[in-house]
Amino acid sequence: MKNISVAVVGATGAVGREMIRALHQSMLPIAKITLFASPRSVGMQLSSDFGNLTIQPLCPGCFRGIDIALFSAGSSVSREVAPRAVAEGAIVIDNSSCWRQDASVPLVVPEVNPAFSHQGIIANPNCSTIQMVVALHPIHKRWGIKRVVVSTYQAVSGSGHRGSAELQRQIGLYPDNDLFDTSHFGQPILNNVIPIIGEMQPDGFTSEEHKMRFETRKILAAPELLVSATTVRVPVFVGHAEAVTLELLHPADPDEVRMLLHSSPGMQVLDDGADRQPMPILSASCDDVMVGRIRRDPVFDNGLSLWIVANNLRKGAALNAVQIAKLLYNGR
């Protein structure tokens, strides 16, 4: 087994730190790990499962000798630096939205579309999309999905470490709302929910909602699928939740859905009445996508509703990227 050299770009970020942890847990034979972040952090020592590592500068030639580079430093860094990393010999797994819509770049969730070809860059989907398609994929294969209506309850860490820090500061100041710094979310996030994630689009949806529609279609290879999303930020640190209603092509019995999801990869069914249902707090110690509240829905013909929860930093970002790295490694 050849040892590999990996890099994390955006290593000081909420996702980057989780990528380092997931790489350490991955059993990949990692000979060397190189960390990059912005010029602000260059030279900083980062304490990690691999020991204390120094943040390196992104400069010409810095990807030579690196086999796999996980990027999680935002779209502009990915747009500028990822092609150079590929030219220098690395395969890039990119966590930003930069390449997701590019038809030549695969958008991969290992439980759903593990067989893909690439030209050096593989895109990691949006966090809220990943957890939804893991649950939808087996249902789509078995009964066919015609429509998806989803409302999300997204944790503050989904908007980076600054999102978590803003909620933490507001908790410290509560109930003096007048003292709240709202520079990151634009509104108080403590004691509130914010029904806008991303930028408003001319059609009244947001960029996050557009991502959920486009990416779900691409990953499920279902270009006709109708997807309507409402994405909402909630004062939870980690763990996105989603209320999903589907119109299926064929009727599905909820017990059969439970059994199917129970036996599908990367998923746990927690659906025991009021006693045991998925909640963000459970996602701190669970890497699987959790599904509950599975029931027939009267609004659609062949309607089915479910509740989906996952850790946005793990399965929604870092872990999915590391699972892709494992697919690449095993396919060598």
Ligand SMILES: NC(=O)c1ccc[n+]([C@@H]2O[C@H](COP(=O)([O-])OP(=O)(O)OC[C@H]3O[C@@H](n4cnc5c(N)ncnc54)[C@H](OP(=O)(O)O)[C@@H]3O)[C@@H](O)[C@H]2O)c1
């Ligand atoms: N958070 C999630 O749940 C989640 C889920 C899916 C996808 N994503 C995507 O993942 C990416 C990172 O998100 P995050 O939540 O980890 O954000 P974050 O906590 O704000 O971290 C951003 C990281 O990018 C680095 N960075 C910023 N500008 C840079 C530059 N010019 N050159 C090199 N590195 C630079 C930062 O380094 P410094 O510390 O030096 O500033 C930091 O390491 C974003 O594209 C986001 O959309 C996030």
